[in-house]
Amino acid sequence: MISCATDDVEQTRALAAVVAVHVVDGDLLMLVGDLGAGKTAFTQGFARALGVDTPVTSPTFTLAHRYVGQIVVNHLDAYRVEALTEAEDLALPELLEDGVTLVEWADNILPALPADRLEIRITMGEGDDDRHLEIGCVGASWSARRHELAQALSSWRHDPC
Numbered sequence: 835m836i837s838c839a840t841d842d843v844e845q846t847r848a849l850a851a852v853v854a855v856h857v858v859d860g861d862l863l864m865l866v867g868d869l870g871a872g873k874t875a876f877t878q879g880f881a882r883a884l885g886v887d888t889p890v891t892s893p894t895f896t897l898a899h900r901y902v903g904q905i906v907v908n909h910l911d912a913y914r915v916e917a918l919t920e921a922e923d924l925a926l927p928e929l930l931e932d933g934v935t936l937v938e939w940a941d942n943i944l945p946a947l948p949a950d951r952l953e954i955r956i957t958m959g960e961g962d963d964d965r966h967l968e969i970g971c972v973g974a975s976w977s978a979r980r981h982e983l984a985q986a987l988s989s990w991r992h993d994p995c
């Protein structure tokens with residue numbers, strides 16, 4: 835696990851921009867955390883870094899947004915997905931064929947997710963703007979990138995190397 839901390843929203847966006855450097859077509863990123871944790875904020879920094887210049891907003895009512903930057907950025911929200919059958923409506927396999935996909939409330943559809951994924955778990959810290967981000971590389975593809983990613987995130991890390 836790569837443990838990071840940010841103390842304002844721009845820091846979370848900046849951290850996400852660094853993560854964006856390490857993605858390839860077909861990647862899936864899980865975003866997990868309570869309401870207001872910063873999942874959408876992360877996606878904003880991530881998409882901006884990939885050249886998306888339209889505003890990134892929460893897809894809560896539409897399930898999915900698609901942005902086109904240097905690569906396609908799919909932004910999903912599984913908050914309302916209760917049954918796995920509904921997860922099929924997200925058409926995840928099709929989305930994964932085209933660009934990188936970020937899923938808010940991804941825990942809700944865990945069995946539908948690919949074995950290779952980056953898990954980002956955001957929790958509130960002490961101050962109003964403090965957030966902890968626990969980043970886990972799951973599967974061979976992300977494990978191979980773990981060291982490089984951890985190095986790149988060193989300015990936000992609070993775990994020992």
Ligand SMILES: Nc1ncnc2c1ncn2[C@@H]1O[C@H](COP(=O)(O)OP(=O)(O)OP(=O)(O)O)[C@@H](O)[C@H]1O
Pocket residue numbers: 840841842843844845846867868869870871872873874875876892938962963964965
């Ligand atoms: N360190 C921080 N990182 C991220 N967001 C922060 C931070 N500090 C304050 N904030 C604020 O917290 C809020 C995060 O909102 P955001 O919409 O990103 O949450 P979310 O996890 O997507 O919530 P939801 O589950 O409702 O979609 C924003 O208002 C943002 O300005």
Ligand SMILES: [Mg+2]
Pocket residue numbers: 873874875892938
């Ligand atoms: Mg959100």
